[in-house]
Amino acid sequence: xxxxxxxxxxxxxxxxxxxxxxxxxxxxxxxxxxxxxxxxxxxxxxxxxxxxxxxxxxxxxxxxxxxxxxxxxxxxxxxxxxxxxxxxxxxxxxxxxxxxxxxxxxxxxxxxxxxxxxxxxxxxxxxxxxxxxxxxxxxxxxxxxxxxxxxxxx
Numbered sequence: 001x002x003x004x005x006x007x008x009x010x011x012x013x014x015x016x017x018x019x020x021x022x023x024x025x026x027x028x029x030x031x032x033x034x035x036x037x038x039x040x041x042x043x044x045x046x047x048x049x050x051x052x053x054x055x056x057x058x059x060x061x062x063x064x065x066x067x068x069x070x071x072x073x074x075x076x077x078x079x080x081x082x083x084x085x086x087x088x089x090x091x092x093x094x095x096x097x098x099x100x101x102x103x104x105x106x107x108x109x110x111x112x113x114x115x116x117x118x119x120x121x122x123x124x125x126x127x128x129x130x131x132x133x134x135x136x137x138x139x140x141x142x143x144x145x146x147x148x149x150x151x152x153x154x
Contacts, residue, residue, distance in 0.1 A: 055117040078097050108131035
């Protein structure tokens, strides 16, 4: 399975590949030579996986594709708007927590699948259902990079 906490690492692959291009270099590790295009292929595979090219055929970006997470571990996703529920909502014993998202966090990337590529749409599985800045920020960078038709990004 893919651990989306590695989004930063994937973003660095793209940044490093651009450095290799500018320096007209490649990576040598013993008898193995890795060209910058291979780094781009790895990063592109990661992005494709996150957006639905995976064993679950599920996008881990909320609102993207036909199948995506709905029970996001996020306060804004799990509480009704104040105009619909003006009374104070306690943190403990909050019955809204167990419902599907009342407010869809369109575009948010969640933590992702388990090591066996399965995903349980459950807000209680925090590390899998929570959208964090350390996953979403580098993913935005990856999308910006790949927002050109190939071979423009290679």
